[in-house]
Amino acid sequence: MINENGKYEIEIVDFTDKGCGIGRLDGLAVFVEGAVPKDRVIVEITKLKKNYAQAKLVDIIEKSPLRVEPACEIAGICGGCQIMHVGYESQLDIKSESVRQTLKRIGGVDESLVNEIIGMENPYGYRNKAQFPVGVQNGEAALGFYKKGSHEIVPCSKCSIQHDINEKITAIVKEYINENSIEVYDERFHKGNMRHVVTKIGFTTGEIMVVLVTKAAARLKGVEKLVDMLKNEIPGLRTVVQNINPDKTNRILGFKNKTIHGDGIINDYIGELKFNISPLSFFQVNPVQTKVLYGKALEYAQLEGEETVFDIYSGIGTISLFLSQKAKKVIGVEIVEDAVRDAAENAKLNGIENAEFYAGKAEEVIPNLYKQGIRADVAVVDPPRKGCDERVLSVLSSMQAKRIVYVSCNPATLARDAKYLEENGYTVENVQPVDMFPHTMHTEVVCSFKRV
Ligand SMILES: C[S@@+](CC[C@H](N)C(=O)[O-])C[C@H]1O[C@@H](n2cnc3c(N)ncnc32)[C@H](O)[C@@H]1O
Structure with a gap:
């Protein structure tokens, strides 16, 4: 007899298409977040249904040989990489x-x-586009990623699937927001201004675009200082754009752009072909x-x-x-x-x-x-x-x-x-x-x- 809140020992035998471990208990499929095939684990049943159960991972008794130490300080917390705790060959x-x-x-x-x-x-640093939500933590601006399943910001200076230069860009924007008392957007009340920082990088050309997503259309206070800091410290910076998103929405970018520095686009190549990339255009990441x-x-x-x-x-x-x-x-x-x-x-x-x-x-x-x-x-x-x-x-x-x-x-x-x-x-x-x-x-x- 399986009970909700009961604790059980099970072996993980498979993965769902979202990277959640699957074990079996008296023939019932049990879904365990954070568990990996070939783990032996203790789980606590959190939801019991006729055909399946969901469970919380309580303890790992025998670690799966597929497990590795993830190369990221917020793996398992941020919702981005579901299976970084699995070795790359095993992922494949x-x-x-x-x-x-x-x-x-x-x-x-x-x-x-x-x-x-x-x-x-090299399965790291492969993304050419990053989107950092901006929030406030301990009275200061925080740039990072959303916690899994929520809109709580987990500060992160270095994301291992992004290009390294993002570390410098986010540090500069954070300093600018703090020093110029730029209001940060609070989605709960649809108040404040700075919502996201988006970066796009041409891997072949080395060209960089920084997009500051704001609620209001007005030019950001002291933004020339930010442009100067970016120009001095970010080699390859081609353009800085203010994107205006006045809506109460989960969509990151609004439909209007104002170019603050450069010409509003970057170029990149796929093979021999050259592409114009603008803030709104889709380009494979x-x-x-x-x-x-x-x-x-x-x-x-x-x-x-x-x-x-x-x-x-x-x-x-x-x-x-x-x-x-x-x-x-x-x-x-x-x-x-x-x-x-x-x-x-x-x-x-x-x-x-x-x-x-x-x-x-x-x-x-x-x-x-x-x-x-x-x-x-x-x-x-x-x-x-x-x-x-x-x-x-x-x-x-x-x-x-x-x-x-x-x-x-x-x-x-x-x-x-x-x-x-x-x-x-x-x-x-x-x-x-x-x-x-x-x-x-x-x-x-x-x-x-x-x-x-
Ligand atoms: C997976 S993307 C592929 C884009 C492109 N082939 C590439 O590699 O960059 C799918 C595309 O289908 C478009 N799309 C979605 N529904 C469509 C429809 N009913 N008719 C035509 N295009 C559609 C989307 O706007 C999107 O650009």
């Missing part, structure tokens, strides 16, 4: 296996088609693995130079521009109009003339293109977590695209869509997971489908 094994099992269970995909995940040589991911997508597309390629869910056109170098023509489709504008500008910036972009819902634009007689020989899809709209897959199958390359950030919806495609004239050829987010449970996957 867990992710490969998780993709295999998900694709098999939901999509009926043969496990042998799933390659081992491509990991990073791990540039090293992005190149690997797009390289795989291009390889799986098997282009010979004569194809019309659809890049569906194209964002700022990064994949489209990669593909355009090997295709006759690329058509990108994206719902966010600003992103479509960025995509067209990025094409120009790189002298690419065979890529065009349509703004709109893919599930409406793709059927319209088909009605006009425009067809894809090859299609690349890179949908958000909820996967592809079935209307998109249905039209791709009607137009008999000879190959579909699916870039996914959610193996479960990829598996669902793989099942649909397998039932509608396609077969899975190759599945390649890529580790874009070391120390978290997120996995990106490239999967190629061939017309049968």
Whole structure:
């Protein structure tokens, strides 16, 4: 008999897709935050349901060999890296296996088609974008990260998955806020001003953007001093922007920007391609693995130079521009109009003339293109977590695209869509997971489908 608040000894046998340990008690699945497969632990049941229980980790009796000392002072406290306490090689094994099992269970995909995940040589300092909430602690400004499951700020001067330069930038902004008595935003009362500090770094160019997110539109008091301090101490500083977010919202950035220093953008490269990055534009956060991911997508597309390629869910056109170098023509489709504008500008910036972009819902634009007689020989899809709209897959199958390359950030919806495609004239050829987010449970996957 299992009781709520009762203490039990269990062995952890698996991980959930959020990095929570799973054990079994008389056949009941018990979810234990902070536990790792192969741990023997004492847990206290905090929630008992018919089909599962949640439990608190009380003690580790036998440590799993997968455990390591996390390389971060706030690991386990901040909500960022769920599995930094697992060795990197083991993280990779867990992710490969998780993709295999998900694709098999939901999509009926043969496990042998799933390659081992491509990991990073150095899985630290990989992020090119950081977002630090600003709060007050002990009467002083505090910049850090949100505590897991809350909006309480955990001060942190050094985050090991971010670029080292952030340590200096946050220290300078903190000093500026304190010395100039800048009001800090308090989301409970929607009062105060300074909300977040966002940094973007071009890993290839070394260019840096600092974005100060404020509630009010007025220029920040003494901000010239801050710019001077940043210019003196941050090599590569290209621009400082004030972003205005007057709303009572969890969304970090508002829609208006005022450039305080420089020209409001930075540039970076993925491979040979150059991109303009503005405060609001989406850019993949791990540039090293992005190149690997797009390289795989291009390889799986098997282009010979004569194809019309659809890049569906194209964002700022990064994949489209990669593909355009090997295709006759690329058509990108994206719902966010600003992103479509960025995509067209990025094409120009790189002298690419065979890529065009349509703004709109893919599930409406793709059927319209088909009605006009425009067809894809090859299609690349890179949908958000909820996967592809079935209307998109249905039209791709009607137009008999000879190959579909699916870039996914959610193996479960990829598996669902793989099942649909397998039932509608396609077969899975190759599945390649890529580790874009070391120390978290997120996995990106490239999967190629061939017309049968
Ligand atoms: C995972 S991102 C991929 C972006 C891009 N391919 C890249 O690698 O940077 C998914 C994109 O789909 C867009 N999107 C979401 N729903 C959409 C829809 N119904 N139709 C078209 N685009 C959509 C989002 O705005 C986002 O840019």
